[in-house]
Amino acid sequence: MRKTLRRWHIWLGWLVGVPILLWTASGFFMVLKPIEEVRGNDLLSAAEQIRLAAPPRLPDGLEDVPLGTISLEQRASGPVWVIPSPDGVRTADPASGEWRSPWGAADAVAEVEARYVGESKIASVRATVPADPPTDWRRATPAWQVEMDDGTRFYVERDSGRIAAVRTGWWRAFDFMWGIHIMDLQTREHISNNWVRIFALLAMLTTLMALVLLPVATWRRKRR
Secondary structure, eight states, rough: HHHHHHHHHHHHHHHHHHHHHHHHHHHHTTTOOOOOHTGGGGBBOOOOOOOSOOOOOOOOTTTTTGGGOOOEEEEEEEEEEEEEEEEEEEEOOTTTTTTTTOOOOHHHHHHHHBBBSHHHHHHHHHHHEEEEEOOTOOOOOOOEEETTTSSHHHHHEEOOOEEEEOOOOHHHHHHHHHHTTTTTTTOOSSOOOHHHHHHHHHHHHHHHHHHHHHHHHHHHHHHH
């Protein structure tokens, strides 16, 4: 029995050694920097306070929209109503009550320039494809990708004008390591998947075998 356990322990150790090494290495990488720095929270200043010369006006046609979901938010060009609808998010001018057009490329650049506090310059602006979004966006929401010359990317939602995500180079490396850590490099969202379950179970069995073998080996050594 002892020889059989030792043989299984060795083979299972080789089998689970690789995922355990990957778990440890990816976990070590992910704690090298504070999560706030990884997310690029320090690259954006807070939005300016909303100032209105007169009470805000709501647009017409809100009969089917729950008022609790409507928000008044600041943008580079001034405050806007952000109103969700069954067809997506729409915005309106609180001064006139008129509906606004979706944000264009120049509008997205203005949003980033109004709040960016770094030293890099804008290198490119491109629209995302909802059916095939970039790996560091992974949302079907139409958006503008504003990329800086240091590789940092800001994603500005086309319909709301909101800067919805900041993706630094470190964030992309962190995201890759997170995919390795949870063994889901495709979506990087499914923590509870079969690969994690299988290797976690094998690692637990290997550890239990070691806990059985250690006292047996110690007892045999003492007898000798």
